[in-house]
Amino acid sequence: MPIRTASARWQGNLTEGSGTIRTGKGGLEGNYSFKSRFEEGEGTNPEELIGAAHAGCFSMAFSKALADAGTTPTSVETTAKVHLDKTDAGMTVTRIDLETVGEVPGIDEAQFAKLAETAKQNCPISRLLSPGAEITLTARLTS
Template sequence: MQDGSGTMRLGSGAFEGSYSFKSRMEDGPGTNPEELIGAAHAGCFSMAFANGLTQAGHKPQEIRTTASVHFDKGDKGWGITRIDLATEGDVPGIDEATFKRLAEDAKKDCPVSKA
């Protein structure tokens, strides 16, 4: 279906975007389902991380998480093989070791990370 295209819409109406073969398998304009899964994962993780930081007494000013979704062809066809999250934050008074430990805890607590 290299000529197909469509529109994805969230049930809440908060997002609507076009997609096509080119936006999914090449570098064409639009979005794709895998990109939306990555965005959901980044958002869920950021919320879990912010909650864990706050509960540990380190209220964040800002958390920024980006997701890199690896969509590759394997023995069973195309699929998401890995999602890498990169997170930065403005968290006053926290040391790097505590930041990393709480990030690992958030990874275990994030519902999308568990999927």
């Protein structure tokens, strides 16, 4: 399997400095700063990138689980809300709320929910993050 890379460059001190984050092949690149991370400033931040990775991984895992069950999805759309909280240990990602909506012909709500939960458990990014952060899931089937 290939090894994936990403890089970050930071200039200046924590509160006044700024930087850029880039994926290895340049598919994503964004500016980040103290304000984009801890306030509401322009740019991205590491937590958003973790959320994007988690949403993308979960969507793929869920699509596979659905197809393996004989119900190939028309679409799966997932949002990950990453909670960064101050704890005794310092700033910590404490919870990620996955919210997914799937358009999947020929499946009922119960099977959809069961397969979504299975995908959450089997998604490599969920497995990476779950020892340190609570991961919740809300799954909604659309027609």
